Amino acid sequence: METIMEAVRLMEAQQTEKAIELLEKYLPVANEEERYTIAELYIQWGFLQEAKVLLEELIQQYPDEAELKLTLADIYIELEDDESAIELLNDIDENDPAYMQTLIQLADLYQSQGLFEVSEQKLLAAKRLDPNEPIIDFALGELYFSTGNYLKATTYYEKVLPKTNEIGHVSIRDRLAEAYAEAGEFELALTYYQDEANENPESLFKYGFTAYQAGRNDIARKAWERVIELDTYYHTVYLHLANVYMEEGELKKAYEIAQKGLQVDEFHKELYLLAGRLAHQLEKDDASEAYVREAVAIDPDFKEATLFLIELLKNRADYKGIIDLVIEIKDIGALDPLYEWELARAYNEIEEYNNALKHYTIAYNNLxxxxxxxxxxxxxxxxxxxxxxxxxxxxxxxxxxxxxxxxxxxxxxxxxxxxxx
Structure with a gap:
């Protein structure tokens, strides 16, 4: 063990090559316990291939040792060799004390491969072995949540909550709130968010979104305002908060928050469009056009923004502007029969009837x-x-x-x- 401890000291001194060299020289004379200790050190230091070789050798000597298999299976998973991990885990006897942990690990592997029914079978088998283990209930909740079976997921999350508020850095209350929200039970979801009294911007954003879906704009507004106070750069919130202000008729506030959002995220095409709409409603048509043009520049295929910009240009009787716009985005590859219709209308307005006929005819094929x-x-x-x-x-x-x-x-x-x- 002295040699192993010396290797640890070398590693702590950031002399990696010397530490590994020392262990490699010592391995031929190391006993089984020491070889397992060295394998654990390899894992801790990130030398997974070296650990894998050692553990495979140890399993040859101790084929019934479940702990060795579980450790090696973890390495296989890290090395993206799921099939070897599954084969190894399936070899663990059901009478072994580690069998329940094996079932949970297998369930996780099968879930990652999209074999949800097999994953469910493994977890239910584990639950029969220990009906009160919160890890199993949590795993079942996560499985059903990932497959969209949200109400079933809540059944298992509810079993976990009296025992613990968090597993693997996942808040059980947050999960319950999300699951109920996804199932359309927005009022019930809100109760879990309210119970989760934290100042985490992500949780507050979800709380606001659930409140918004429940028709509680007052709660959504307060939650999202708090998100911005906590994290100015939480760019997702600005579009939603601006929409709430707009729905409540507070156009100036909506416009201001949209502008602030664009300072945080200058490539948010939906926010540019919203700013453009709000500017138009506030009779700031020059600003409106500028914002919507930015949205189209970011994504020439952004049909909603293009059609809104066309309407702005129509209001100004700028038919040449419409023609230039549509031709430009078509050249980039944005194609839509409505664009042909708008081209036809614009050409008709400037009395270029042959061009108008051409684009009406093209549009007719799809309209x-x-x-x-x-x-x-x-x-x-x-x-x-x-x-x-x-x-x-x-x-x-x-x-x-x-x-x-x-x-x-x-x-x-x-x-x-x-x-x-």
Whole structure:
């Protein structure tokens, strides 16, 4: 043991190579207990391959020693060799005192591989061995939570809570709150968040989100304001808090918090769009356009932002601006039939009818079931003297809107005039 202790001292002195060299020279004369101690040191120091070799040799000598197998299985898992770990663990006898721990470890492995039913079977078998062990109830709760069976998860978390508030740095109250929230039981979820009186920004954010889902904007607002007080850089909260202010009609506050959020996260496209919407409502249209353009610049495929920007440009009668915008994002690869429709409208407004026709025709291929489009396209074709083409478009429109008497009569007149020609 003196040699092993000397190696430990060398490692503490950051003389890693000398420590490992000393142990390697000592291994041929070390007894089994010392070899296991050296394996443990290898694990502690992160030399997993070396520890693996030693433990595999020891298991050859002591094939029924479950503790050796559990330790080696941990190494296999760290080395991403789950199959070897499963094979080793399945070899542990069910009468061994370590069998329950083996079942829990196997359940975790099977869960990580997506074999949830097998994982559940292992955990239920472990629970039959020890019905009151909170680790097993917690593992079952985690399994059901991960598979979306939230109410079933709460059953097991509830069993854990009277025994402990936390397992593996996971708050049981937080888990119960999340599970009930995911199951739609928002009021019940809130009670667990309220009981969890902490100043953790993440927990407070979740508390606020659950309150918001429960229709309790007052609680959500206070929780999210506190999150920002605790952590200015918790960027996720700004969008949600701004939305709450907006819903409560406090547009200036919403706008201010959106602006603060953008100082924290300058690549938050949804927050740029919200800032743009709020600026528009506050009659700050120049700022509105600037914010929404930033959203589109971040993600040219951000359809909601693009369509909002198009509406802003329409309000200014800036049809050339619409054309430039849509052509630019199309060149980048953002494609949508609504963009073709907007191009057609813009070209129509500036009296470039051939271009308008071209884009109406392209849009028609994908908007044949959109009654608003069909009606507009039909009128455009009629104004362009393309009555024969307008008739099937209006006919298709009436299939969608059969009670539109005005278009029914208009189509009848078109058909009559077309026959007369």
């Amino acid at each position: 044949k079931d959109d009654s608003d489009f069909l009606k507009e396209y039909g009128y455009f074709l009629t104004e362009e003297g393309r009555v024969e083409e307008a008739i099937p478009v209006f006919t298709a429109y009436l299939e969608e809107q059969p009670f539109d008497d005005e278009i029914t009569e208009f189509l009848r007149r078109l058909q009559q005039s077309d026959r007369e020609i």
